[in-house]
Amino acid sequence: MTEPVNSPDAALHRRFEKVWGNLPSWGALAAVNHTSIGLRFMVTGMVFFLIGGLLAMLVRTQLALPGQEILSAGVYNQVFTMHGTVMMFLFAIPVLEGLAMFLVPKMIGARDLVFPRISSLGYYCYLFGGVIIVFSLVLGIAPDAGWFMYTPLSDATHSPGRGPDFWLLGITFVEISAISAGVELVVSILRSRTSGMTLATMPIFCWYILAMALMIVFGFPPLVLASVLLELERAAGMVFFAVQGGGDPLLWQHLFWMFGHPEVYILFLPAAGIVSTLIPVFAGRPLVGYRWIVLSIILIGFISFGLWVHHMFTVGIPQLAQAFFSVASMLVAVPTAIQVFAWLATLWTGKVRYSLPMLWIFGFLFVFVCGGLTGVMLALVPFNWQVHDTHFVVAHMHYVLVGGMLFPLLAGFYYWLPHFSGRMPSERFGRWGFWLTFGGFNLTFLLMHLTGLLGMPRRIYTYEAGLGWDWLNLLSSLGGFVMAIGVALVLVDFVLHFRFGRRAEANPWQADTLEWATTMPASSYNFISLPEIRTRHPLWDNPQLPQTIAAGEHGLADIDHPRRETWGSDAVTGEVRAILHLPSNSWLPLQAALLLALLCISLLLRSYPLALLFTIAAVLVLLRWSWHNGAHPHADPVDEKEPVDPPLHSRTLDGPGRWGMVVTLMANGTLYASLLFGWFYLWTVAPGWAVPQQDSIARWPLLASGVLLTLAVLWYRRLVARLRRSEDLSLQAGLWLVAAIGLGHVVLLLWVLLDASLQPRALAHDSVLMVMLIYLLIHSGLATLLTAMQVVRVRIGYVSRKLPYEPMVLQPFWSYTLGVFWLGYAAFILLPMTFGALAVPLGGQ
Amino acid sequence: MMSPSHPLHLVLGPIIWALWFALMYAVLSVVCQVAPPAASLGALTWLNAKLLVLTLLVTLLLLLPALRCWRASGELAANQRFMARVSAAVYLLSAASTVAVGLPVLVLPPCL
Numbered sequence: 001m002t003e004p005v006n007s008p009d010a011a012l013h014r015r016f017e018k019v020w021g022n023l024p025s026w027g028a029l030a031a032v033n034h035t036s037i038g039l040r041f042m043v044t045g046m047v048f049f050l051i052g053g054l055l056a057m058l059v060r061t062q063l064a065l066p067g068q069e070i071l072s073a074g075v076y077n078q079v080f081t082m083h084g085t086v087m088m089f090l091f092a093i094p095v096l097e098g099l100a101m102f103l104v105p106k107m108i109g110a111r112d113l114v115f116p117r118i119s120s121l122g123y124y125c126y127l128f129g130g131v132i133i134v135f136s137l138v139l140g141i142a143p144d145a146g147w148f149m150y151t152p153l154s155d156a157t158h159s160p161g162r163g164p165d166f167w168l169l170g171i172t173f174v175e176i177s178a179i180s181a182g183v184e185l186v187v188s189i190l191r192s193r194t195s196g197m198t199l200a201t202m203p204i205f206c207w208y209i210l211a212m213a214l215m216i217v218f219g220f221p222p223l224v225l226a227s228v229l230l231e232l233e234r235a236a237g238m239v240f241f242a243v244q245g246g247g248d249p250l251l252w253q254h255l256f257w258m259f260g261h262p263e264v265y266i267l268f269l270p271a272a273g274i275v276s277t278l279i280p281v282f283a284g285r286p287l288v289g290y291r292w293i294v295l296s297i298i299l300i301g302f303i304s305f306g307l308w309v310h311h312m313f314t315v316g317i318p319q320l321a322q323a324f325f326s327v328a329s330m331l332v333a334v335p336t337a338i339q340v341f342a343w344l345a346t347l348w349t350g351k352v353r354y355s356l357p358m359l360w361i362f363g364f365l366f367v368f369v370c371g372g373l374t375g376v377m378l379a380l381v382p383f384n385w386q387v388h389d390t391h392f393v394v395a396h397m398h399y400v401l402v403g404g405m406l407f408p409l410l411a412g413f414y415y416w417l418p419h420f421s422g423r424m425p426s427e428r429f430g431r432w433g434f435w436l437t438f439g440g441f442n443l444t445f446l447l448m449h450l451t452g453l454l455g456m457p458r459r460i461y462t463y464e465a466g467l468g469w470d471w472l473n474l475l476s477s478l479g480g481f482v483m484a485i486g487v488a489l490v491l492v493d494f495v496l497h498f499r500f501g502r503r504a505e506a507n508p509w510q511a512d513t514l515e516w517a518t519t520m521p522a523s524s525y526n527f528i529s530l531p532e533i534r535t536r537h538p539l540w541d542n543p544q545l546p547q548t549i550a551a552g553e554h555g556l557a558d559i560d561h562p563r564r565e566t567w568g569s570d571a572v573t574g575e576v577r578a579i580l581h582l583p584s585n586s587w588l589p590l591q592a593a594l595l596l597a598l599l600c601i602s603l604l605l606r607s608y609p610l611a612l613l614f615t616i617a618a619v620l621v622l623l624r625w626s627w628h629n630g631a632h633p634h635a636d637p638v639d640e641k642e643p644v645d646p647p648l649h650s651r652t653l654d655g656p657g658r659w660g661m662v663v664t665l666m667a668n669g670t671l672y673a674s675l676l677f678g679w680f681y682l683w684t685v686a687p688g689w690a691v692p693q694q695d696s697i698a699r700w701p702l703l704a705s706g707v708l709l710t711l712a713v714l715w716y717r718r719l720v721a722r723l724r725r726s727e728d729l730s731l732q733a734g735l736w737l738v739a740a741i742g743l744g745h746v747v748l749l750l751w752v753l754l755d756a757s758l759q760p761r762a763l764a765h766d767s768v769l770m771v772m773l774i775y776l777l778i779h780s781g782l783a784t785l786l787t788a789m790q791v792v793r794v795r796i797g798y799v800s801r802k803l804p805y806e807p808m809v810l811q812p813f814w815s816y817t818l819g820v821f822w823l824g825y826a827a828f829i830l831l832p833m834t835f836g837a838l839a840v841p842l843g844g845q
Numbered sequence: 846m847m848s849p850s851h852p853l854h855l856v857l858g859p860i861i862w863a864l865w866f867a868l869m870y871a872v873l874s875v876v877c878q879v880a881p882p883a884a885s886l887g888a889l890t891w892l893n894a895k896l897l898v899l900t901l902l903v904t905l906l907l908l909l910p911a912l913r914c915w916r917a918s919g920e921l922a923a924n925q926r927f928m929a930r931v932s933a934a935v936y937l938l939s940a941a942s943t944v945a946v947g948l949p950v951l952v953l954p955p956c957l
Binding site for chain 2: 199200291292294295298299301302303305318319324327328331571684
């Protein structure tokens with residue numbers, strides 16, 4: 001067998017592989033390495049892409065001719081619902097996250113992501129969640145209410161089957177995966193760049209991924225909350241979206257689109273990152289307007305959250321509010337256009353090589369710009385009303401998503417193929433694949449704009465002849481099959497190249513970024529030594545870098561220990577602050593994901609005792625996971641020979657765990673903010689909002705509970721402040737006290753919940769209150785439990801003034817718990833008292 | 846006061862914009878639900894006036910740090926200059942977005 005490209009000395013490779021490699025055979029299931037997990041995400045995503053594509057072919061077959069009955073109306077509903085669901089949730093997001101997980105550490109000069117076990121958990125949650133959702137199709141009980149599951153169509157009355165439950169539980173499960181990957185990518189990009197790599201010299205792809213990951217952190221929680229609420233309504237009879245009892249179906253639309261519109265940009269940004277990475281390489285010059293592109297990434301990240309109501313222009317909101325969203329929808333075209341002009345300028349001023357990846361980039365530019373233009377058309381309220389729920393919208397959406405995501409993704413796959421296999425793709429196969437896909441796509445969807453303008457509604461399973469839609473649908477279906485042949489050719493090329501592809505030489509595309517300095521195919525550790533990087537184009541400025549890295553001439557080349565190490569750096573300057581020691585192979589993520597999958601299935605079967613059992617088991621596994629950290633023998637026990645300058649991160653006050661906690665709390669806070677939004681929305685807008693005649697919650701015990709929580713948090717902060725001053729005298733006793741006060745708070749809160757005379761099956765008011773109390777209880781309980789564990793860890797010696805890290809990680813969680821408690825108290829108890837909501841229902845009619 | 850090259854400046858402008866945007870929508874929705882101004886007044890209502898004032902204040906709030914970051918950027922080292930200049934542009938475009946989204950209050954009745 002030929003030597004891999006950029007390969008280090010064999011003996012050195014073996015020593016690194018011993019520390020970083022996956023376990024053999026079935027042990028590979030315990031892998032946590034970002035290269036393995038990233039690849040698994042991508043391969044699984046492509047399998048789901050095939051399933052989604054087959055469903056699309058069924059749709060096009062059904063609509064090819066008028067009056068067809070190949071699929072019944074019911075089956076057709078399942079097919080189009082699952083097509084959208086699979087493509088959006090099981091293909092697009094995971095495959096892009098997988099690519100990012102695979103590439104980011106290699107681009108920033110790191111050996112792995114900072115939370116490898118979370119990568120693995122995320123993958124298994126995605127796999128099991130995806131299988132559960134798709135299995136509903138096999139059973140013939142798939143969801144059939146459309147990929148955005150609008151209420152009341154998806155409620156228990158109108159969809160009494162299990163289909164929506166599969167969707168709600170499965171998607172929530174999959175979203176755990178997406179959010180965990182989002183957290184991991186944010187912290188990895190900010191805290192594990194190689195020495196000297198500032199934010200200003202970071203590869204542009206990483207800016208895109210940073211924005212995408214943050215958007216996932218803030219964008220997905222509203223849908224998680226909405227899914228949980230709808231499932232509670234369906235399974236437990238609580239009221240959130242049903243008008244009787246004070247709910248409102250429009251609340252679902254708001255929560256869904258608060259996720260749904262940013263989602264489009266969550267898909268677009270990493271794809272645009274691929275474009276911004278590839279264009280300079282094939283133009284042979286640096287990207288024009290790096291700073292402008294960073295600016296536009298940031299603006300897209302924010303403005304895309306201000307567009308959600310443009311999906312709801314027809315629901316009857318005031319014109320002025322529609323105008324706000326209409327203008328915001330047009331505004332988002334500005335940063336997008338900045339990028340397009342930067343790409344064009346780079347191409348214009350460079351010497352372009354028309355290699356295979358560039359074909360897909362040109363395809364992207366054409367299709368995406370067209371999709372963007374119809375997007376601006378749809379931002380105009382009168383036009384939007386006119387084409388609402390027609391095939392025009394379907395065509396626009398596919399132009400944006402296929403043009404804006406699939407084309408760049410395939411460009412990226414072709415470009416980075418040598419990293420997967422060490423081989424190059426077939427130019428001939430690839431070009432045929434591109435032109436068939438490009439031609440078929442435009443035949444399908446360009447004409448579909450016209451079908452929509454002629455009035456054909458989306459989601460009808462058949463239509464009468466003579467409405468002017470016949471030939472358009474026939475050609476669209478023809479185009480769909482041509483596109484399918486093109487995609488099949490591309491996939492065949494991918495598969496065959498592993499056997500027949502020409503072996504890649506070093507840096508085959510003459511690229512500038514650091515991932516091309518790694519071994520091809522990828523090794524488990526990426527770099528033998530970690531270089532100092534002070535430029536945006538390390539391989540253009542120093543073409544010898546791959547050789548010096550492989551020769552171990554840079555940092556952290558020592559492997560005379562069992563630790564997986566990479567640099568921990570300053571978020572802005574990239575200066576090294578610590579050595580991150582990362583977890584090795586672990587079965588815990590698979591165990592936790594399996595138990596969560598069983599929990600999900602139990603809930604689907606409405607077997608609640610079983611669900612409780614699996615919940616407890618999952619919590620126990622996760623606590624065991626958290627136990628294997630820091631100075632634990634399975635992690636990194638204290639050793640006299642361990643490095644001190646820079647120190648191991650678990651010996652510092654501010655490692656990635658703390659950052660991970662804060663970013664996770666941002667997601668958590670978004671979920672809580674969405675709950676508050678739901679409360680205020682129902683209170684002020686829901687037509688049947690009603691409140692109980694008497695207080696349903698004991699206010700004073702709740703207040704007392706809050707006082708106890710405040711005391712616990714203040715005491716905890718005092719302990720942490722002392723630890724920062726290297727004082728650990730009576731740390732164990734102090735933590736005991738915090739845990740005891742926390743327990744008192746939890747018991748009181750539990751009593752308030754059990755004592756409350758809530759009627760969640762009758763009143764939306766009480767349903768939201770109950771969810772809020774349970775939310776607070778979970779947080780307080782967890783904070784108390786984790787503090788109790790810290791007590792034991794102090795006793796064993798895993799936490800001390802020399803090992804102060806873990807209490808620092810837990811501190812933001814306590815502060816968050818305190819914050820949401822008092823915010824909840826103000827919003828759910830004090831404000832209604834102040835505004836008299838208990839007596840006079842606002843907005844009630 | 847935060848240094849002009851502090852990374853928080855990169856996102857503070859859009860955060861302010863987003864909060865303002867949410868506030869505009871929330872105030873409009875709640876007022877239209879609870880105490881809508883008469884439709885016959887067109888855009889000349891107290892609600893439009895308040896929304897306009899809010900828009901102008903927020904625009905000013907965004908322009909000031911834009912100016913500060915831009916002025917300071919010339920004296921900074923490369924990495925800090927990058928942060929300060931991008932931040933200035935982000936603030937400026939956030940201010941422009943505020944004006945653009947707020948303009949309809951001049952012409953549209955609030956609750957129709």
